[in-house]
Amino acid sequence: MLAPRPRSPLSSPSVSERRRPSTALVIAVLSICGTVVSLQQTLVVPLLPDFPKILGTTADNASWLVTVTLLVSAVATPIVSRLADMFGKRRMMLFALGAVVIGSLIPALLSGLPAVLLGRGLQGIGASLIPVGISIMRDELPGEKVGGAVALMSATLGIGGAIGMPLAGVIYEHFSWHALFWVSVVFAALMFVLVLLVVPESEVRTGGRFDYVGALLLSVALGALMLGISKGGTWGWTSEATLGCFLLAVVVAAIWAPLQLRTGQPMVDLRTSARKPVLLTNIASILLGFAMFGNMLSTTQQMQMPKATGYGFGLSVTAAGLCMLPGGLSMVLFSPISAAITRRFGARTTLIVGALIMVVGYVGRVFLTDSITQVVIGSSVISIGTAVGYAAMPTLIMRAVPITETASANGLNTLLRAVGTTTSSAALAALLSATTMQLGAVTVPTLDAFKHSFWLAALAATAAAGVAMLLPRAAAAKAAAGATAERDRVSSGDHAEHIVSGQVIDTDGKPLTRAVVTAIRPDGQHVDWGRTDERGTYRLAIGELGRHVLVVSADGFASRSLFWDIQGEAIPALDMLDRLSVRGTVLRDGEPEVGVPVALVKHSGEYQSTATTNDDGRYCTELPPPGRYVLTAIDPATECSTSRSIVVTNASLDVDLQLASRRDQAVGVPQAEAAGSPG
Known part of the structure; x- marks a missing residue:
């Protein structure tokens, strides 16, 4: 039956009714936005040794300036991404940038730990902008531009981190710590205006109701998980606080997951997330995030180690940060190359290539430690692999989820990368503190400690390549297909959805x-x-x-x-006209039997369901899960029954059952023989 329904209020306007901004300008604005919010993650890292004195607090309290940003970004990313799919992507980008502006303005104007913590927390909301920006690119750009643009936007996760540390060092040396936040205010406010002027609002939305309960439970689970990982090294991995965080995360997640499966519009669509292309890509994201962050942290620390260690170069914080710039520039340069690999061979191949390049870079870092040039080259090779691998993941995700859910799906993927980077930070800290040497009164890691971290990161990248190889080749072929489907759209500009x-x-x-x-x-x-x-x-x-x-x-x-x-x-x-069922007729002596119970049990004996025949002798029971079953018709009045074995698949079954005739019962013929039942 096709019942008429009113015109949908969600139908989008035609292309001619929409303003068509410059493609290059949209890509530039979105990518710079991604870089601005990404550098917030590492902006205060070079100042952490000085913040206890600056803010009049302890080193443990000062470390919360990084932790609070991490926690808020983990919570905000899936929520903002889901809201973007529902109510507008540009709107939520502006919200994220506005939070960065306010979060930067508070510590720029005020001193004291509470004010700076509040500001850093608001800055963490900005991380949610990147998956939303990727989704806007898919919605608004011509098909042949999407791959390169998404590759660049995805790479900003690493580019911003690489730029943040040297930028912070230079600003702090020449100005004051407040200047760090004033720079963020200026750049975030400028990008807010440019997004408002340049980026169109996507018409691709789901609408509907927001899952508040799911968002709350997910926030608690994520917050506890990320807090346990980030603070485990400080609190102790077997401490009550750390184990309590992990236990809370597991318990809340165990409550949250079944609720999501029962919710019509869940915070995270677990059924879609469990599809093989999405699940494997997200697993690879965790592993690549782990490998990427190991390079970022180990490079600056190795550069700053005293020359007396025999492997260090004694560089300042600023100089060590500047050594990360070649890697950041490499990520920018290789983003279009990764897009070309995807167009030619598919996103699956791109992800594998990126992970293997990272493996080569880390193996090189194990053996090439004699000069700054060797370390920078090794670090840059890893950054190239990061750019190539990161570029493939949004493409794989977007081709496996509904178009109206691309932002939330990318948000989950971005969140899992953050889980990988946080775990990498904790693992690296543990490795560097496990194998140490004494330089006078100072304890520093040995070269072997760094090499162990390189091998661990190489192992993570190798595992990411292995996971990528399990991705369906059909999905890879589709990713390479180009402009044949609506998702790739044509380059004529007429690509409104x-x-x-x-x-x-x-x-x-x-x-x-x-x-x-x-x-x-x-x-x-x-x-x-x-x-x-x-x-x-x-x-x-x-x-x-x-x-x-x-x-x-x-x-x-x-x-x-x-x-x-x-x-x-x-x-x-x-x-839906045809409900799947097991149905048929119960007969005796060629006549239908009325009011006869028909029981369905599993072949192993467990009860499934019971139906009763109608006036025509027909029974019908809902189709059970696939497997072997026994169907039994029972006539209590004559104490007669018959059974038949059946095999259930994913299609309805018509099974007639014959009860023994009254004549045969009267002369004592065995029931199974009289009914001719194979049961």
């Missing part, structure tokens, strides 16, 4: 939750897919209006497909 919505209902007219609707062009090209919420509503992003095939599937129902002419209006309700 229309958001259409509809509802899936069952035979009783009730909405079906978690049904999946896929749009396919008549030539077989995949367009988009969406999952229904608690009201049975789904949304699809359609690049070209006209004739499409809609494929609908839902648990417990036979899949169906139909042609529909999509013209920018709501799609009529899709009625």
